[in-house]
Amino acid sequence: MFMKTSICFNMFFFLFFMSMMMFMFMMYFIMNNMVIFLEWEIISFNSTMIKMSILLDWMSLLFMMFVLLISSVVIFYSKSYMSSELNLNRFIILVLLFVFSMILLIISPNIISILLGWDGLGLVSYCLVIYYQNFKSYNAGMLTALSNRIGDVLILLVISWMLNYGSWNYIFYLEFMKNDYEMMVVGTMIIMAAMTKSAQIPFSSWLPAAMAAPTPVSALVHSSTLVTAGVYLLIRFNLLLENLFFLKLFLLLSGLTMFMAGISANYEFDLKKIIALSTLSQLGLMMSILSMGMPDLAFFHLLTHAMFKALLFMCAGVIIHMMNDTQDIRFMGGLSNYIPFTSLCMNISNLALCGIPFLAGFYSKDLILEMVSMSNLNMFIYFLYYISTGLTMYYTIRLIMYLMINNYNLISVYNLYDEDYVMLKSMFTLLFMSVVSGSCLSWMIFYYPYMIYLPFKMKMMVVYVSIFGGLLGYLVSKMNVYSFNKFLGTYNLSSFLCLMWFMPNLSTYGLNYYFLMMSQNLLKNIDMGWSEMYSGQGMYNILKNYSIFNSFYQMNNFKIYLFSFIIWMMIFLFILLI
Template sequence: MTNVNLNTTKTSFLFLASTTLLLVPLSLFLVLKNKSFILEWELMSVSSAPITVPLILDPVGVTFSLIVCLISSSVMAFSLYYMQEDPFKNRFSFMIMVFVGSMNLLIYIPSLITLLLGWDGLGVISFALVIYYQNPSSLAAGMITALSNRVGDVMILISIALVANQGHWNIMSMWHSTLPPLTTFSLTMCVMVAGMTKSAQLPFSAWLPAAMAAPTPVSALVHSSTLVTAGVFILIRFFYFLSQTESFTQALLFISVLTTLMAGLAANTENDLKKIIALSTLSQLGVMMSSLALSLPLLALFHLFTHALFKALLFLCAGTIIHENMSTQDVRHIGAVWSSLPTTTINLNIANLSLCGTPFLSGFYSKDLILENFLFLNNNILMVVLMFLATGLTASYSARLTLSVLWDHKKTSSPAPKNSPESLPEVAIPMATLALCAIAMGYVLQKSLVVFINTPFIPQMQKSFIPAVSLAGLWVGYTLFSFQKAPSTSSNQSLPLFFLSLMWFAQDLSSQGTLKPLLKNFKSISKSLDQGWVETGLSQVLKTSASALVKMNRHITDSLPIYAFPQLMVLISLLCYYLV
C-alpha cells in the first residue's frame, strides 16, 4: 500500500510538472502577442437558448495558471519527503489535485455562475486540508476557515442573483451593460466582500493564521498561489466593473492598509514559525489590495506573481526546519539552523530578502513600484504613512525570524542529521527551482507586465524613503530579537506585546466575540426548552394533570353514596308529594 501511495504522489507531481511545461509556450505566445481567446462549449440548447461553458485564454489567466502549476508541482515533490510517514498519502495527493483543479477552474472560467464551482471547491477542500490532522485544534481552525469563507460564498450567490436580469453571467461583458445605480453599488459591495473574505482582509483575518493547522506543504500552496490569492484575482477580473463605483477604491484602500499594518504588528510579536510566515502573507495581500485601490490592477497582479514564488520557497524552507527539529515550531526553541541545513539557510535568506524588497530580487520589482505609486499619486497622507510603517514592519519581522531561527547560537538546536534532507532530490529540486524564480522571475515579469503600467516620477528624496524605512525596520527586528531571544521570558510578555499579538481582536470578532453570545443564548434556550419543558416540564405537567384526574375520579367514586343519598331523599319526597 505504501508503494501505491508513493506512486500516486509521484504521478501527481509528473502531471503537474508536464502541465507546467505545456503552459510555458502558451503563456509566452499570449503575453508577447497580447492576445486573448474565448472558447465556448455548448452543453445543450433549450428553446433556441444555448447553455454554454465559456473558457478564456488570456495572458493574465494563463500566466497565473502557469505559476499555480509550477508551485503545485514543487509542493507535490516536497510532499514525498515531508509526508513520507503519513499513512494517508493517497488521500492527501487526491485532495491537493482537486484543490489545484478548483483554482484553475476559477482562473479559466469567466462565467460568474460557473466560477462558483471553483470558488466553492476551494472552500470545501481547504476545510478538509486544514482538519487533515484530526485533533480538536485542527477542527477548530477548520471551522473558522470554513465559516469565514462561507460569507464570501454567500456574496457570490447574491452577485449571481443581482445580474440575473442581464441574461448572462459573463464577467468580461458585465461592465458593458447598464445596471441601475443601486444594483451596481450592491454588486460592487458583494464582490468586494467576497474578495476580502478569501484574501483574509479585516475583519475576516482570523482564519488565515488558524489555517496553519494544515500540513506545511498545504500551507505552501494555500498561502502562495491558490486560496488566499483567489480573492485578489477575482477583484482583478472584476476591476473595470468595480472601479465604476467611487467608494470601492476608497473603502478598499482604507481596509487594505489597516490589514497590512495589523499583520506586520502581529508578526513581530508572534513566536510560531508558520504563523509568522502566514502573517507575512496577510501583510502582502494587503499590499496587493492597496495596489488595486490605487487603480493599478496589473501591478497588483505583478506582486501576486512574485509573492507566490518566494512565499512558496519560504514555506518549503520552514517545513524542512520543522521536520528536522521534531515538529518544533516555536522560534524561541529553534536556533543555529545554518550549521545543520546550510542550503535551506541560503534559500530562506533569498526568500526573506525578496519579501523585504531587496534590490534585484523578485519582490523588489513589484513592491518598489507600489510604494513609489503611493508617493506619486494623490493619496491621503495618513494612508501613505501607515503603508510605509507597515513596510518597515515587514523588514522587522523578517530580520527577527532570520536571526532567531538561523543564527542564534544560544538555543538548543537539533544536531546535524546523518542523512541530510537537502541531499534528497524531492527537497533539493523544488527549492532550487523556486529559489531561481525568486531571484530572476521579477525581472522577467517586469519586461512583460510593467510596459502597461505608468512609471511614476518622484524626487530623489522621496525615493530614498523606501530603503530608509526598510533599514529602520531591520534595526527594529534586531532589537526585538535581542529582547525576546530567551525562551524563559515567554511567560512574562508585556501587555502591549500581548495586545499586538491578538491581531486587533480579529480572532475574538470572528469567533468568540460574535458567536459566544449567540451560543450562550442558544444553550439557555436548549436547556429551558429541549431539556426542560419539552422533555421534563411537559411530561411533568401531563403526569400531574393525570394524577389529579385520577384522584378526582377516586374521590368522586368513594363519595358517591354520600352525594347520592340526599338526592334520593329529595326525589322520594317529590314523588310522594305529587302522588299523595
C-alpha cells in the same frame, strides 16, 4: 511504498509539463494579443441560460502556469515530507482537487462556474485543514469554513442579482454598465466576498488558524491558491471598482490589514504563523493597490509573491521536520551551521519578501511604493504603506536572527541534516524562480517601463524605512529576556497587538459562537419544536386519533350501538318535552 512514490512522481511530471505548456501558450497569446472565449450551453429555462464558459487570455494562462508550477513542486516535496503518512494518495488527491478548483476559478468569465471553483476551494481547504484530526485542527477548520461561507453567500447573491441581465457572463457587462447602480451593487458584493477569501479585516483571524494544515498545503494555500482567489477575482472585476462609494473604506481596511499583520508578526513566536502573517500583510498590500485602481501592479506582485512565499513555507517545513515538530523560534538558532542550503533558500526568500534589490519581490514592491508616492492620497495612507514595509523588514530580520544567527537553544538531542534531496530539488526550483521571476515578469507584463519621477528623499524613502526596520528587528532579537522583557513592560498593549487586535476572539467567541447558539435555539424551538408540533408530529397525532376513533366505531360492537341509541333517544325525548 511503490504506489505512493509513483503517484507523487506522476502528478509532479504531469503538472510540471502542463505548467510549461501554459507558459508556451501565454507567450504566444501575449505576442499576438490573442484572447480565446469558449462557451457552450448546458441548460435553458425561460430567458436565462446556464452556460459553461472558458476565458483564455495572457493573464489566466500566466496565473495557471504559476499555480501548476508551484503545485507540482509541492507534490514532489510532499513525497518526502509526508513519507510517514499512511494515506498519502488521499492527500495528493485532495491537493489535486484544490488545484483543479483554483484553475476553474481562474479560467471562468461566468459567475456560476466561479462559484463552483470558489466553493470547491472552501470545501477542500476545510478537508486539508482538519487533515491531522485533532481538536485544534477541527476548530481551525470550522473557523476557516464559516469565515469563507460569508463570501460564498455573497457570490450566490451576485448570481441571483445578475438574473436581471439574462446572462451570468459578467465579462460582457463590465465595460458599458460600470456606472450602472445595479452593477455597483454587484461590485460591492464582489469586494466583500474577496475580503472574506483574502482574509482582510474583519475576517483576518482564519488565516493564521489555517496553519493547522500540513506544511505543503500551507505552501500552496499561501502562495497561489486559496488566499489569492479574492485578489484575482477583484483583478478581473477591476472596472467595477472605479466609481464605488465603498472604495475608500476598502482602501482603509486593506491598509490596516497590512499594518496589523506586520505588528502581530513581530510579537509571534510560532514559525508558521509568522510566515502566515507576512502573507496577510502582502494580501493587504495587493488589495490596497487594487483599490487605488492599479490591477496590473496587484497581479504583478501576486505572481512574484507566490514564488518566494511557497519557498519560505517549504524551508519552514524542513526546519520543523528536523526540529522534531517544534515550531517555536525561541528553541532554534545557529541553523546556518548545520543546514546551509535550506538556510540559503530561507534567507533568499526572506530577502525577496523584504524587497531587497534585484530579487523577485523588489520589482513589484518598489514599483508599488513609488506609485503610492506619486498618487494624491492623504498622509495617513502614505504612512500606512511605508510603516508596513518597515515592519516587513522588522519581522524578517528578527526571524533570520532567531533561526540562523543566535545561539542554538534546542534540547541536546537533535538530528540536523541537509541531505533530503527530494526536498532540496523542489526548493531549488523555487529558489531559481524567486531570484529571476521579478525581472522576467516585469519585461513580460508591462509593454513599456513605468517612468516615475520623484524627489531624491522620496525615492530613497523605501531604503530608509527598510534599514530602520531591519535595525529594529536586529535589536529586538538580541534583547536578553531576563534583563528587559518588552511584553511584561506593556502587558495590555502587547496582548492587544499579539492577538491580531483581538480578532480571533471576536470571530470565534463573538460572531461564530453566538450565531451558532442562535441557530441551535432556532433548531430546537422552531424546527424541532413548534413547527414539528403543528406540522409533522401534530398532523400525525391528529390523524392517528381520528383513525382510532373511526376504528372504534367500525368494530360493530353491539354495546356501542345500544349506548348510542339510548343517548339519541334521550336527546329526542328532551327535544319533544321542550
